[in-house]
Amino acid sequence: MAGVSGCLKYSMFIFNFLFWLCGTLILGIAIWIRVSKDGNEILSSGKSDINPFVAANILIAVGAIIMVMGFLGCCGAVKESRCMLLLFFIGLLVILLLQVAAGILGAISQTETKRILNETFYENVNLLSQTGNNGKEFRAAMTEFQNKFECCGLVSGASDWGSNFESVSQSCACEYSSNVCTTYKGKSVYKEVLGLVFSMVLYCQIGNK
Template identity: 25%
Template sequence: MGCGEFIVKYILFFANLFFALAGLVLLGLGVAAQLQIKSLGDMLAAVADGQLQIAPITAMAVGSVVFLIAFFGCCGAIRESHCMLVTFAIFMLVLMVIKIALATVIFVGMERVLAEIPKWLGDAFASDVNGFHEIEKTFKCCGPNGALSYGRIALPETCCASSPCLIINAYSGCNAVLNDFFSTFGLVIGIVAIVVGAIELVAAVFGLCLANHVRNKYRRSRY
């Protein structure tokens, strides 16, 4: 193996280690966001019509697939298997398209989700105030729009970090807190998807180059 092929082989190997870690990051972010959404309970999940769960579930699925394919790519690079390398390159190109689609859906769809959050929280607060306390406890917020959402009613303990719970030490409104949470989550997922997608394109090219070298070496060995 020449110097160029040796470099490509190990660049591909270490690139796949990066993909494996990136896949775990996507998986971890998806799990963390899903746990946060699950903690909101069935009340908000019902009024949101499942839209809040699309991005976390997609991130978990894509992260798991990326991790498995990266492991497959590492084996193909080390063993110099033409079949495994070509299969890996095809998967990389497919995943790149999926990453771009995921980033597009997140960046385009997130605006609609953020615009709907005040309505979802308002409906949840109006239908079940006691159930809304779980949202306040999870996200450390108070009412849809802050302490004034409760009017003349005494503030619940979930609205404050310490007792007694008063307007002066109450958390911010849940509208603003959840808006920041989903904005940050969407931005991080979108950026990770774009960066990984770009590197996947390079890895696919390297994989095809190495596969071509392996095929040529096999042909030369037969003569």
Template identity: 30%
Template sequence: MVAGCGKKILKYILFALNIVIFLLALAGVIGCAVFIAKPGIWKDAAKTIEKLEDLDSLVSPSTIRMGLYVLLAASVLILVISFLGCCGAWKECKWLLVLYATALLIILAVEVAAFVVAIVAKEKVENQAKEVLTDAKEKNKSAYEDLENLLECCGVNDGDPCINSTITPEPKIGCYNKILDIFKENYPLVLAISIITVIVEISLVCFACCLCTGLGEEVA
């Protein structure tokens, strides 16, 4: 058993945090499964957001489905890891806690690697984003026109003509830069969420390690 009141408190904190994460991940799994099973639901949900249904044709169903599969896989992964954390803390099992902490460290390493890659390959990512917008504009003009109306932008780059010649926003801001501006406006929120996520992950690893060191012999 864990020696000392401090270790007991640590055990219950680790268990409680993982229960919350487990429930959130479970909700994500159920939500993604429902959307995958019934593709029409996301369109109905989108109608609650002004004009969003106008962009249905801009994103292909296969892209949406792929995104749902990615979210489902991420939710399942978090579900499994949080389950390990719950069991390891409650049962005071060393090997479960070690496995849990290792999984979190791997996720942290992947997140750091993704951040570094995003910085190093920034120009390549920007070019690919512009290529996606250009391709969408050429293949589906009506949907891209809806995007221009929604974001009040024209074409892809600054100065490009609008698909609908009657729309002449001044200055003519390209949709790429408009989307970039929206991202920049929400960047503090995204950064805050990212920092909080990393802090929580590091804290969970520390809690698991501290609890593990306070245990006696490994409980099978």
């Protein structure tokens, strides 16, 4: 395919390679949540009657789709394959149409969605700050999750743990001086929270209510 811009081709390759990496990350985290004991505890911590594994399965599907799209974009650009590029284009178009449809539905039910989302989020935040046996397994699972994925808290960061922070501070410890670290009660902790991953799980649960 003479005349194809090398700059355009490799720019598309790099973009889609990053896209593929994001899909791999989502898929890896979703599978971990689906099969691990700690992940199952986090999913089933709420009081919803909906099967919590539905959300994890949806995340696995999303991660797999992103990986496939990234693969088609990478290979289509490097190999200059019209078939792969056409499939990539069709896939993006379908995703765009689904996003528009989801946006319309979300706008219609925005108030109710916000209410349910906030109630579910803060129900779990309360479990982090409680003491005794109530929410003990959830706090243990969250501590393990923070250790593995270098994050801290659910909504507001380390402060979500309340008086329990000192006992779990090691799982929040941020050892490197970078923009992902902040200081809380004299300790360097991750300022990142689980909002992105957790909100996707909750949103999926809300969609089934």
